[in-house]
Amino acid sequence: AQSVTQPDIHITVSEGASLELRCNYSYGATPYLFWYVQSPGQGLQLLLKYFSGDTLVQGIKGFEAEFKRSQSSFNLRKPSVHWSDAAEYFCAVGVLITGNTDKLIFGTGTRLQVFP
Amino acid sequence: NAGVTQTPKFRVLKTGQSMTLLCAQDMNHEYMYWYRQDPGMGLRLIHYSVGEGTTAKGEVPDGYNVSRLKKQNFLLGLESAAPSQTSVYFCASSYEPGWDSGANVLTFGAGSRLTVL
Numbered sequence: 323a324q325s326v327t328q329p330d331i332h333i334t335v336s337e338g339a340s341l342e343l344r345c346n347y348s349y350g351a352t353p354y355l356f357w358y359v360q361s362p363g364q365g366l367q368l369l370l371k372y373f374s375g376d377t378l379v380q381g382i383k384g385f386e387a388e389f390k391r392s393q394s395s396f397n398l399r400k401p402s403v404h405w406s407d408a409a410e411y412f413c414a415v416g417v418l419i420t421g422n423t424d425k426l427i428f429g430t431g432t433r434l435q436v437f438p
Numbered sequence: 439n440a441g442v443t444q445t446p447k448f449r450v451l452k453t454g455q456s457m458t459l460l461c462a463q464d465m466n467h468e469y470m471y472w473y474r475q476d477p478g479m480g481l482r483l484i485h486y487s488v489g490e491g492t493t494a495k496g497e498v499p500d501g502y503n504v505s506r507l508k509k510q511n512f513l514l515g516l517e518s519a520a521p522s523q524t525s526v527y528f529c530a531s532s533y534e535p536g537w538d539s540g541a542n543v544l545t546f547g548a549g550s551r552l553t554v555l
Binding site for chain 1: 480
């Protein structure tokens with residue numbers, strides 16, 4: 323069955339420190355992978371996506387993610403975290419349902435706390 | 439351009455009551471989705487629609503009904519609310535299926551928090 327695992331429920335970093343959020347997926351076909359961010363009381367906003375090509379993808383707000391097929395991973399990184407990055411982060415995989423109908427399967431999320 | 443708008447934002451129900459959540463999008467998107475978000479469980483797909491007049495079940499459809507009478511609106515109904523349906527509900531929409539085009543990126547609403555007592 324398709325699934326997404328985010329092993330870290332809660333991460334705390336100091337402002338200016340580097341960040342890596344882990345994501346592992348299980349999907350038999352070529353995965354389409356996404357990272358979304360949810361600020362408190364808000365909906366989800368797309369940070370970046372991987373469909374094909376270069377395995378290192380750049381997103382908004384200085385985030386990047388690297389697709390590693392051999393490890394079934396799509397980890398999110400940022401070299402220097404800002405206090406405004408405090409939020410919940412969701413990794414998701416696009417799954418074909420039938421024909422050309424698809425849906426997103428989400429991980430359980432990682433809550434990021436940033437200390438000044 | 440409002441994007442995806444959900445109403446109401448908050449609602450408290452008693453067990454057995456019914457209610458409808460409305461999702462409206464002004465982007466002419468074909469696909470619309472209803473998710474529920476629960477602590478430690480991420481987002482789970484309740485129902486989705488691939489176009490006006492069509493609906494389909496997602497991962498957790500029991501206890502919910504949906505309708506897509508107009509392309510821009512996707513309604514989620516609870517006929518007899520239960521405490522297990524206490525959750526935050528998110529609506530999302532996307533332009534078309536097919537990941538290759540890169541167009542199927544979901545736009546989310548701000549959420550509707552429902553409490554069932």
